[in-house]
Amino acid sequence: xxxxxxxxxxxxxxxxxxxxxxxxxxxxxxxxxxxxxxxxxxxxxxxxxxxxxxxxxxxxxxxxxxxxxxxxxxxxxxxxxxxxxxxxxxxxxxxxxxxxxxxxxxxxxxxxxxxxxxxxxxxxxxxxxxxxxxxxxxxxxxxxxxxxxxxxxxxxxxxxxxxxxxxxxxxxxxxxxxxxxxxxxxxxxxxxxxxxxxxxxxxxxxxxxxxxxxxxxxxxxxxxxxxxxxxxxxxxxxxxxxxxxxxxxxxxxxxxxxxxxxxxxxxxxxxxxxxxxxxxxxxxxxxxxxxxxxxxxxxxxxxxxxxxxxxx
Numbered sequence: 001x002x003x004x005x006x007x008x009x010x011x012x013x014x015x016x017x018x019x020x021x022x023x024x025x026x027x028x029x030x031x032x033x034x035x036x037x038x039x040x041x042x043x044x045x046x047x048x049x050x051x052x053x054x055x056x057x058x059x060x061x062x063x064x065x066x067x068x069x070x071x072x073x074x075x076x077x078x079x080x081x082x083x084x085x086x087x088x089x090x091x092x093x094x095x096x097x098x099x100x101x102x103x104x105x106x107x108x109x110x111x112x113x114x115x116x117x118x119x120x121x122x123x124x125x126x127x128x129x130x131x132x133x134x135x136x137x138x139x140x141x142x143x144x145x146x147x148x149x150x151x152x153x154x155x156x157x158x159x160x161x162x163x164x165x166x167x168x169x170x171x172x173x174x175x176x177x178x179x180x181x182x183x184x185x186x187x188x189x190x191x192x193x194x195x196x197x198x199x200x201x202x203x204x205x206x207x208x209x210x211x212x213x214x215x216x217x218x219x220x221x222x223x224x225x226x227x228x229x230x231x232x233x234x235x236x237x238x239x240x241x242x243x244x245x246x247x248x249x250x251x252x253x254x255x256x257x258x259x260x261x262x263x264x265x266x267x268x269x270x271x272x273x274x275x276x277x278x279x280x281x282x283x284x285x286x287x288x289x290x291x292x293x294x295x296x297x298x299x300x301x302x303x304x305x306x307x308x309x310x311x312x
Contacts, residue, residue, distance in 0.1 A: 003031050003041050011048035019052075025061025029175075033069055033159040046166055046174035053200075054178050056207040062179045063212075069157040073112055073149070074142045075188030080215055080302050081143050082295060083192050085181045086115035087164070088224025089122035090270075092263050096288060097125050098132060099274045100227045101148045103284065103292045109299065110143040114185055116153040118167040118177070123267060125225075126150060131271035143186070156185050181226075182208055189306065191299055195221025206237065206244075213242035215302040217295055230285035231256040238298050240305050248297055250290055 006028045009018045020028065031037055032045060054062070075081045082104050086097045101111045117124035126136055129150045137151045154161040160183075163176040181194050182205070192214055196202050202218065209216045216239040222229045228236070232253040238245040262273060276282045 003028055003037055003045060006031075007041065007044050007048055010052055011044060014051055017048065017052040019055040020058050020061065022057045022061040022064070025058040026064040027061075029062040029065035029179075030068070032163060033065060033157075035159065035162070042166065043170060046170055047172065049175045050172050054175055054204065056204050056211060058175075059179060059182065059204065059208045060211055062175055063183055063208075066157065066160060066179055066183050069159045070183065070185055071140045071156050072187045073140050073151065073185055075110065075186050075190065076142055077110070077145060078189065078303055078306065079109070079145065080189035080191040080299055081110045081112050081186050082299070083184075083186060083190050084111065084113045084226050085183075085192075085194070086113050086125040086225060087118070087177060087180055088197070088221070089117060089119075089124045090223050090225065091122050093222055094230065094262060094265060094273055095123050095125060095128055095225065095270050096222070096230060096274065096285070097225045097227045098128050098134075098148075098271075099277060099284075100288055100292065102274075102278060103288070104295060105146050105148045107292065107296050108145050109296070110145050111148045112143060112151060112186065112190075113148065114151040114153060114156055114180075116161055116164060118164045118173075122223075123265070123270065126152060127267035128270045128274070131267040132274065151185065153180065181205075182212070184212075189302065190215065191295065191302060192216040193226040193295065194218045195224060195226040197221070197224045206239075209239050210242045215240055215298070217291075217298055219291070228285075228287040228291040229256075230261060230287055233287045233290050236291065236294060238294070238301075240298070240301050245298070245301060248294065248301060250294055253287075 101113050104111050115125050137149050219234050219236045235252045238248040
């Protein structure tokens with residue numbers, strides 16, 4: 001059928017473009033993920049959505065289409081799996097998403113990290129995990145408490161992975177980079193840690209989580225990763241079944257710590273730095289410890305909410 005009629009709606013520039021209703025957004029993304037769209041039309045879609053920005057209804061429609069393409073891990077437990085989408089990587093500050101994942105696992109959580117690299121100028125989480133001896137999963141499975149699993153996007157959905165790789169041709173992020181931060185690769189209870197890079201994305205991300213009735217923690221991540229800035233405690237918003245839970249939240253910090261951090265490290269250097277923190281040779285950054293503890297409190301609140309008889 002093609003997607004030209006959708007591009008005519010979304011491709012009229014920042015002020016002339018129209019948002020698609022959820023059903024049409026689902027149909028558009030279904031076409032895109034089918035691998036039948038002409039490359040020129042695909043590029044036009046990616047650029048048009050980049051200029052316009054995704055509405056919550058469009059993200060919901062994109063997620064509807066994406067779920068049909070996902071291989072799912074399962075959670076047989078009442079305690080939610082903590083899901084860490086890792087798609088930005090790091091260029092300057094240490095990539096500490098693996099540290100957050102392991103700290104959470106030490107507190108008894110099952111942790112699923114999923115991601116891929118769509119540009120070569122940034123250090124990717126998969127490379128750090130590999131340097132630490134944690135290899136990428138090759139098949140989906142049931143999650144175990146106290147376990148960290150790294151799932152490459154290509155395992156979860158080759159179609160989504162291929163759309164992410166369009167960045168290598170356009171030089172721009174596209175809608176796939178937004179939806180992967182909110183997609184659900186878990187059958188059973190889960191707790192999404194969702195990060196945004198620019199403040200304007202925070203509102204639409206929170207509105208989408210409300211629509212999804214999700215258990216989630218939302219923060220402005222470090223270089224776009226779902227981990228707190230090691231130099232300060234950021235604003236972190238909690239959601240239980242899609243509703244904000246401000247009573248769980250902690251006070252943010254407005255100023256950076258003066259502690260020096262290594263910068264621009266490769267995978268082996270980053271793995272060694274994380275290993276020193278885990279061994280107690282270097283203190284855990286207070287902001288990351290605070291995020292770990294907050295996720296644990298939020299997870300407990302999610303379990304209590306589910307046991308109360310309300311839907312999860």
